Amino acid sequence: MVTIIFRSRLRPEHVEQYKEVAEKIDALVRITPGLIAYKTFDAADGEHVTLAEFDTLENARVWGENVEHLEAQRLGRERFYSEYRVQVCETLRAYNFADGRRTTDVKR
Amino acid sequence: MVTIIFRSRLRPEHVEQYKEVAEKIDALVRITPGLIAYKTFDAADGEHVTLAEFDTLENARVWGENVEHLEAQRLGRERFYSEYRVQVCETLRAYNFADGRRTTDVKR
Numbered sequence: 001m002v003t004i005i006f007r008s009r010l011r012p013e014h015v016e017q018y019k020e021v022a023e024k025i026d027a028l029v030r031i032t033p034g035l036i037a038y039k040t041f042d043a044a045d046g047e048h049v050t051l052a053e054f055d056t057l058e059n060a061r062v063w064g065e066n067v068e069h070l071e072a073q074r075l076g077r078e079r080f081y082s083e084y085r086v087q088v089c090e091t092l093r094a095y096n097f098a099d100g101r102r103t104t105d106v107k108r
Numbered sequence: 109m110v111t112i113i114f115r116s117r118l119r120p121e122h123v124e125q126y127k128e129v130a131e132k133i134d135a136l137v138r139i140t141p142g143l144i145a146y147k148t149f150d151a152a153d154g155e156h157v158t159l160a161e162f163d164t165l166e167n168a169r170v171w172g173e174n175v176e177h178l179e180a181q182r183l184g185r186e187r188f189y190s191e192y193r194v195q196v197c198e199t200l201r202a203y204n205f206a207d208g209r210r211t212t213d214v215k216r
Contacts, residue, residue: 003197005111005159041149041157049149049157051113057200083206087214089111089197092165098191106195 001091001106002060004052008084018080025072034059060088109199109214110168112160116192126188133180142167
C-alpha cells in the first residue's frame with residue numbers, strides 16, 4: 001500500500017478558483033484505479049494535509065501523471081499554494097483499534 | 109525517513125484527562141531521538157491525524173515502545189479513543205514547493 005502525504009498552505013488569492021479545481025480533483029481521484037482512501041485534514045495554523053492511499057506505487061504514479069491532475073498541479077504552483085510538500089510513502093505496517101479490539105492489516 | 113500516520117476519533121468522555129496525557133506525550137516525543145517533525149490535523153467530520161516523522165525505523169520503534177508512551181496507548185484504548193489506525197510508512201520520495209521553486213529532498 002502506498003500513501004501520498006500532501007501538505008500545503010494556501011495563498012489568500014484565487015480562493016474561488018481553488019475551490020472549483022479542488023472539487024474537480026476530488027471527483028477525479030475517486031474514480032482513479034487503485035484509490036483506497038482520500039481525505040483532507042486542517043491544522044490550527046492553517047496548514048492542510050491530504051492523505052491519498054493507493055493499492056500500488058504504479059497506480060499512485062498514474063494519478064500523479066493524470067493530465068487534468070498535472071494541470072491542477074500547475075495552477076497550484078502558479079496561483080493557489082504558497083508552499084507544499086508531497087511525500088510518497090510505502091506502508092510497512094498498519095494497526096487498527098475499533099470496538100475495543102486491535103487488528104493488524106498490513107505487515108511486511 | 110519514516111512517517112507514523114496516527115488517525116483517531118475521540119470518545120466524548122475523559123476529555124480533560126485526554127488533554128493532560130496528550131500534552132505530556134507531545135512534550136515527550138519532542139525530546140525523543142530522531143524525531144524530525146510532529147503535528148496534528150483535524151478533519152471536518154471529527155477525525156484527527158498526527159504525523160510523526162523519524163529519521164530511522166529504529167528510532168520510530170524506540171518511541172513506540174517508550175514506557176510512558178505505552179501507558180498513554182493503554183489509556184487511549186481504555187478511555188480516549190473510539191477508534192484509531194497507526195500506519196508505519198517509509199518515505200520513498202519527497203518533493204517540496206516554496207518561494208516559487210520545486211526541490212526534491214528524498215529520493216530512493
